[in-house]
Amino acid sequence: MSQTILVLGASGQIGSELIEKLRTIYGSTHVVASDIRNGSPSLMNSGPFEIIDATDKEAIFAIVKKYNVTQIYLLAAMLSATGEKFPQKAWDLNMTSLLAVLDLAKDKHINQVFWPSSIAVFGATSPKIHTPQKTIMEPSTVYGISKISGEFWCNYYHEKYGVDVRSLRYPGIISWKTKPGGGTTDYAVDIFFKALEQGSFECFLSEDTCLPMMYMEDAVHATVQIMQVNANQINIRTSYNLSAMNFTPKELASAIHQHLPNFTISYKPDYRQAIADSWPDSIDDTKAREDWGWSPNYTLSKMTKDILENLQAQ
Numbered sequence: 001m002s003q004t005i006l007v008l009g010a011s012g013q014i015g016s017e018l019i020e021k022l023r024t025i026y027g028s029t030h031v032v033a034s035d036i037r038n039g040s041p042s043l044m045n046s047g048p049f050e051i052i053d054a055t056d057k058e059a060i061f062a063i064v065k066k067y068n069v070t071q072i073y074l075l076a077a078m079l080s081a082t083g084e085k086f087p088q089k090a091w092d093l094n095m096t097s098l099l100a101v102l103d104l105a106k107d108k109h110i111n112q113v114f115w116p117s118s119i120a121v122f123g124a125t126s127p128k129i130h131t132p133q134k135t136i137m138e139p140s141t142v143y144g145i146s147k148i149s150g151e152f153w154c155n156y157y158h159e160k161y162g163v164d165v166r167s168l169r170y171p172g173i174i175s176w177k178t179k180p181g182g183g184t185t186d187y188a189v190d191i192f193f194k195a196l197e198q199g200s201f202e203c204f205l206s207e208d209t210c211l212p213m214m215y216m217e218d219a220v221h222a223t224v225q226i227m228q229v230n231a232n233q234i235n236i237r238t239s240y241n242l243s244a245m246n247f248t249p250k251e252l253a254s255a256i257h258q259h260l261p262n263f264t265i266s267y268k269p270d271y272r273q274a275i276a277d278s279w280p281d282s283i284d285d286t287k288a289r290e291d292w293g294w295s296p297n298y299t300l301s302k303m304t305k306d307i308l309e310n311l312q313a314q
């Protein structure tokens with residue numbers, strides 16, 4: 001059966017690149033981009049685009065009917081750092097949108113859902129190194145609380161109503177086409193822009209704060225892959241651990257230094273340091289590798305080269 005996909009939150013960091021990939025695979029007319037705000041001209045002109053508030057179930061339903069949508073990728077969310085400033089708003093957006101989409105799947109209006117979770121589901125009491133798929137999970141941010149709750153809602157809708165919902169615990173995602181907004185891992189994107197524009201960067205995390213990270217190419221690849229494999233390969237209906245690389249700000253600065261020898265970095269940790277300190281240094285993603293063949297392509301040095309080349313060519 002041919003699929004028609006609706007992406008909610010398509011103008012954001014992951015959405016804008018995922019849309020490009022999905023339109024290549026499924027054809028532009030089969031991939032509806034939507035967001036509460038306009039996206040880039042290329043996103044809005046390369047296929048259908050609709051303004052939708054992801055918490056408005058009726059508005060989503062109207063678009064599902066208009067385009068005969070079969071799958072929804074729900075990317076609208078408030079991330080960890082902004083979530084700490086607006087806890088109630090973060091909870092409302094992250095939960096209401098998920099339950100709206102899961103309900104549409106429960107009522108058989110769509111047949112498949114993708115919803116991202118995050119390494120933010122882990123907390124200070126989780127093992128820090130190679131954090132296992134199943135372990136102690138006591139998140140300290142409202143974003144993390146919404147993600148762990150969302151994971152259990154996904155599992156519940158799968159067990160109780162047979163909803164085919166699939167999920168990944170994204171690490172920090174690094175991109176150069178669209179910047180992220182409001183995350184604790186955002187420094188690892190900003191650093192590239194500042195390195196080229198100003199030759200220096202002030203980091204809001206301390207130099208030795210190690211976090212799990214992933215290049216956008218790999219994140220898009222994992223997302224498309226988990227949605228395409230047979231349902232019987234998906235044994236985890238909460239969310240899969242996913243890993244590619246782990247580094248500290250100091251290690252990232254040193255990778256950039258290989259290409260830009262005059263680049264300098266300074267450190268001024270702020271409230272985001274406590275969030276980062278509560279998250280793992282590295283993630284064990286054995287289940288994703290075993291169940292549906294996940295394997296990343298990008299290392300820190302390969303990613304750094306690629307980003308700098310692309311930004312310099314722009």
Ligand code: AKB
Nearest residue numbers: 079080118183184185
């Ligand atoms: C954030 O920093 O909030 C996100 C995430 C790790 O989910 N990038």
